[in-house]
Amino acid sequence: MAKIEKIITSSSEETIKVGMDLSKNLRKGSIVAFLGDLGSGKTTFIKGVVKALSEKKDINVNSPTFVYLNIYDVKIPIYHFDLYRIKDKNEFYSHGFEEYFSSNGICLIEWSENILDILPKNTIFIKMTHENEQVREIEITNAF
Numbered sequence: 498m499a500k501i502e503k504i505i506t507s508s509s510e511e512t513i514k515v516g517m518d519l520s521k522n523l524r525k526g527s528i529v530a531f532l533g534d535l536g537s538g539k540t541t542f543i544k545g546v547v548k549a550l551s552e553k554k555d556i557n558v559n560s561p562t563f564v565y566l567n568i569y570d571v572k573i574p575i576y577h578f579d580l581y582r583i584k585d586k587n588e589f590y591s592h593g594f595e596e597y598f599s600s601n602g603i604c605l606i607e608w609s610e611n612i613l614d615i616l617p618k619n620t621i622f623i624k625m626t627h628e629n630e631q632v633r634e635i636e637i638t639n640a641f
Contacts (some may be wrong), residue, residue: 504635505628512538513635516545519623519637523550525601530609532614533625535626538633539607542623546605552582560607565592581608586615587615 506512523529523546531539544558551571561567561579569575576597583589589612597604598617608617626634 498628500639502637502639504637506538506633509538509541509631512541512635513545513548515635516542516547517549518545519621520546520549522625522639523573525603526599528598528604528617528620529606529611529623530628531605531623531625532610532624537625537627539623539625542625543577543605543607546603547577549574550603562640566594574600576602576604577605578604579608579613579616580606580611583608583611584611589615596606607640621631 504515506515519529529546531542532537540558540560547556547558547569550573551569556569556571558561558569559567560579561577562581563578565583569577578594580589589595595615606612622638624636624638626636628634
């Protein structure tokens with residue numbers, strides 16, 4: 498049964514905090530699919546997840562738009578995908594990225610809309626909506 502939680506944040510710091518809170522529930526093999534337009538706060542949220550799982554205070558988190566994947570070597574390896582330029586699941590497969598789904602890390606996938614039909618059943622979905630300059634609505638669906 499899916500559990501849906503809605504959260505409103507009013508700053509980048511609050512969005513990072515929500516990411517930090519979610520990280521407490523992530524384990525090896527977790528997959529988190531982010532949905533939302535440009536500027537909706539997906540990368541900011543991911544900064545919170547990485548920050549919570551890192552012992553380093555200065556780890557640089559940015560969206561891997563042009564390389565598709567950043568890997569963060571933290572307590573549990575994090576595979577941060579940006580699929581903005583991936584057209585479909587076939588292109589995703591051609592890069593061999595599906596292998597990360599069964600890895601010993603956590604997959605955080607921005608622009609997951611492009612591969613929705615191949616995401617595993619236990620994927621956590623996070624839909625982010627840019628309400629105005631600072632306010633974001635975050636809808637978390639845990640499919641357990």
